Amino acid sequence: MTGELIALASAALYALGGVAIARGAAEGRGGDNGAFLSVILTAVLSLGLWLAAGAPAVTAAPGGSVWRGVALFVAAGVFSTVLGRIAMFRAVARGGAVRASMLRRLTPVFAAVGAALLLSEVPGWGGLTGMALILGGTAMLGGPGGPQVTRPGWATWGIGSAAAYGFSYVLRKMALAQMPAAIPGALIGALTGLAWYVLAAPASRQMRGAVTGVLRHTGPWQFVAASAIAMGQIGQFLALSRTSVATVAVLGSAETLISIMLASRVFRTEPIPRPLVWAGAAFSTAGIVLVAVKGGT
Numbered sequence: 075m076t077g078e079l080i081a082l083a084s085a086a087l088y089a090l091g092g093v094a095i096a097r098g099a100a101e102g103r104g105g106d107n108g109a110f111l112s113v114i115l116t117a118v119l120s121l122g123l124w125l126a127a128g129a130p131a132v133t134a135a136p137g138g139s140v141w142r143g144v145a146l147f148v149a150a151g152v153f154s155t156v157l158g159r160i161a162m163f164r165a166v167a168r169g170g171a172v173r174a175s176m177l178r179r180l181t182p183v184f185a186a187v188g189a190a191l192l193l194s195e196v197p198g199w200g201g202l203t204g205m206a207l208i209l210g211g212t213a214m215l216g217g218p219g220g221p222q223v224t225r226p227g228w229a230t231w232g233i234g235s236a237a238a239y240g241f242s243y244v245l246r247k248m249a250l251a252q253m254p255a256a257i258p259g260a261l262i263g264a265l266t267g268l269a270w271y272v273l274a275a276p277a278s279r280q281m282r283g284a285v286t287g288v289l290r291h292t293g294p295w296q297f298v299a300a301s302a303i304a305m306g307q308i309g310q311f312l313a314l315s316r317t318s319v320a321t322v323a324v325l326g327s328a329e330t331l332i333s334i335m336l337a338s339r340v341f342r343t344e345p346i347p348r349p350l351v352w353a354g355a356a357f358s359t360a361g362i363v364l365v366a367v368k369g370g371t
Contacts, residue, residue: 077317081325084309088178089332091302092171096343098295099167105291106284109163110271112300113155114288117264119308124257132255143253144262150245151263156270158238159303161231169228170344172351175333176212177232179358182323182365183208184240192244197365204364211357214350256311327362330355 091112098107124130134140166174183205189195197205249259274281283291292300313322334355337344347355 077313077315077322078325080309080316081313081322082328084306084313084322085326085329086332087302087306087309088326089171089175089329089336091299091306092166092174092329092333093336093341093343094295094299094302095163095166096171096337097341098293098299100343101293101295105287105296106160106280107163107167108292108296108300108303109160110284110288111292111296112159112303113264113267113271115300115304116155116307117261117268119304120257120261120264120311123308124261127257132253132258135250135252135254138252140253143249143255143259146245146249146252147259147262148266150242150249150259151266152270153238153245154242154307155263155267158235158242159267161235161238162303163299165228165232165235168225169232171333171337172330172344172347173228174232174235175330176351176354176358177229178236178239179208179327179330179362180212180233180236181240181243182362184237185243186240186365188241188244189247192248201365204361207357207361207364209361211354211359211361214354214357256315257308260308260311323362323365327359330358 095107132140132143134143162174162178165177169177186195186197186201186205190197246259250256253259271281271285275285276282310322310326313325334347338346
């Protein structure tokens with residue numbers, strides 16, 4: 075039961091992070107709205123958890139390799155901590171927390187594509203039906219009853235984020251098969267993100283601004299967003315070590331409903347979604363259940 079509670083808490087943290095990103099973007103403080111700070115906090119939290127556990131030595135799985143595991147965790151860090159997270163922050167800033175959380179439901183679809191390409195895991199009919207439901211539910215966002223777009227580009231960033239996160243899940247699964255160490259893996263991914271920002275800063279004005287302005291551009295909402303996203307990601311790692319991937323995926327779908335509640339009822343940053351959005355959320359959730367339970371052949 076501990077893993078299930080952690081997975082649900084992780085979904086709530088991602089939802090809170092999305093609302094905080096939207097509020098922070100509305101303030102117009104500049105910078106990356108807390109994305110780089112979230113990478114720093116992810117590294118600090120994962121390091122703290124590893125040290126609190128006694129800094130256990132990392133060993134390879136039977137037939138695996140620590141170095142291959144590290145390399146795969148680095149690749150997963152690029153896709154999740156860098157590409158997926160940057161795209162997620164920009165999707166929320168442009169489209170709002172509810173829209174962005176709906177597009178994050180596409181993550182299992184991209185994960186299934188990545189598993190087919192990299193692991194030769196072809197989904198069965200149940201998984202394919204689930205993917206169709208997720209795609210149909212997401213498409214309802216653009217229907218006549220869907221939400222109005224506030225800034226262009228939100229869907230592109232949202233889909234890109236889901237794709238990056240989906241492929242990162244596959245890489246993380248491959249890494250854990252080589253080196254079953256979830257928290258050190260999270261730390262490796264976070265350190266990869268920090269290195270990416272620092273190395274890219276001289277060549278990228280946006281990266282340089284994120285690094286040099288991490289304190290100057292950080293207000294209360296940016297800190298809440300960064301903290302919630304960092305803790306949400308660590309929570310996913312912990313949940314996966316205590317319960318099944320299917321359970322984590324199903325409980326993670328609660329993020330959309332929690333986002334709607336927080337954005338429309340608690341913080342009142344977005345209007346109550348129209349019926350078509352609720353229907354889309356239901357279709358996507360049903361699809362996620364099918365992909366999680368019937369995804370394999």
